[in-house]
Amino acid sequence: MKGSSPLVRPGVPGRAGGPDTTRQAGHRATGTGSRRAARSERLAPYVLVAPAVLIILGLRLYPLILGVNFSFTGDGDRNGMVVGLDNYLELADDPLFRTALGNVGLLVLLLPVAVAIPGLLATFIYLRVPGHRVFRSVYFFPAVLSPVIVGSIFNLMLAFDGPLNTVLGTIGIGPVDWLGDPGVTMFTVVGVHVWATFGMALVVFLAGFSTLDSSLLDAAQMDGASLARTIWHVVIPSLSRTIAFVLVTTMIGMLTSMFGLLYVMTSGGPEGSTYLPEYYIWIQQGQMNRPALASAASTVLFLIMLVVGLAQVGLLRRAGRQD
Template identity: 85%
Template sequence: MGAGARRASLGARFERHAPYVLVAPAVLIIVALRLWPLLLGVNFSFTGDGERNGSAVGFDNYLELLQDPLFQGSLRNVGLLVLLLPLAVAIPGMLATFIYLRVPGHRVFRSVYFFPAVLSPVIVGAIFNLMLAFDGPLNALLGTVGVGPVDWLGDPDVAMFTVVGVQIWATFGMALVVFLAGFASLDATLLDAARVDGASLARTIWHVIIPSLSRTIQFVFVTTMIGMLTSMFGLLYVMTSGGPEGSTYLPEYYIWIQQGQMNRPALASAASTVLFVIMLVVGLLQISVLRRTGGRT
């Protein structure tokens, strides 16, 4: 009897601790491999480079970042990416709509549109380097219709738009698939009703398709934003090297240059911390948006 009670209390104790034990591996991994290095990185950003290596310098690195026109330019480019985001979402949205509405050849388009998504950014960059070269095929084509050559990757006013355009081309396939999945849950009777009422294509899209797909659109907004902020390094590296005149720098590229080329790891850490804060703010905003729409439906 006494032994049985003891066993029961032992079991109860295990039962009480089991949740902690079960989440322990995940917590330990996150703390040891994510949070701890993050703290080390932030701590490192308050130390100096070169001769001042290892000594505390306070906010010197952050002040230097604020005064560096190159870093300012990279933050401006982040702003530009945010402004171009609606375009990056609208393009796959429109194309998915046409595929859903069964334009002639829609099966072919469906697979062709997805094709670029399987290419690595380095290959995409190399292809477009050839296509967009000053004496390349695109300018030759423009020449035949009498439009002067454009230095797609050599003109500081054009280059960032060129790279973003290529990024959209390379990644819209994934968003397209998400949109098509969203269409699968669209109520077809609504479309039929609109058709019976004689609604034009534009009105059908505006009044039927967009409201029905609002959650899908929000999801694509979030994932495209993350993609643009975190995965353009490969394209920049291959296509422009941050140039011309530093016009295509993004924070990631800046960090890489400072760490690898300029031997300024502490300054790079400071830039990483700034990028982390930006991503945190963007992420929290997106979570709140998702949560709000989640609560509504």
């Protein structure tokens, strides 16, 4: 008909309504949906970790920055005044703080023993040596006790006229002043702390044993290897990453969670021999009313913890490369 518009045949390529046009529109829609899905997938981890990051920034990082800043101010008559490094110089001259740092070095020396105890118990449980059922039944019991309860119990047991010295006297060993001898008391407190906390490390070791290749143990048994050789040549190399993790976390626990025992068992004595940085901080803040000096000591403790954390990363990476 004259004047009528030309008909557009469906299905002709390049024309409106043809399959190419429909296909292109579908590709565009699919491409847009894929980009949106990819963008959502990239953003999802950040959304999930955002609450934790905000909590850390608000409750950890910001107070840490304030504390470091406060450590450069004065106490008492110089409250609020900038004093530079005076607080840190005073810490360096304070024999109690030097003793606290020396005890940190002692903890480092005792760390292998603190890790070996739960490691050996976990090995006995895993290898089902005689008595492993007893270990499995009671190993976690001390971890549920409050440090105050633990300290009070051992104060009674380790008293000069307590049951432990009574038992030692029956076998001809003289009484030991466990809580009054400056050369013995720190070892006593560390031993009590290890007893009270080794359950957590033992759980980590048992989790590590779940990844151990049992065929290696079977081969060692067929070769007639002794228990000591099996532990040295099979267990320790196979659990290198677990051991590295427990080493560092145990050290961190010693530096940050012994306050309760120290407060109940020794109160820093005798003669300040059981001071640790966290106890020194509490004394300066809570009893001496010197918050700026306590902030300086806290900053030093943070630096120590930072070094321990970096050592943790190094140990774990080295263990990973060895595996």
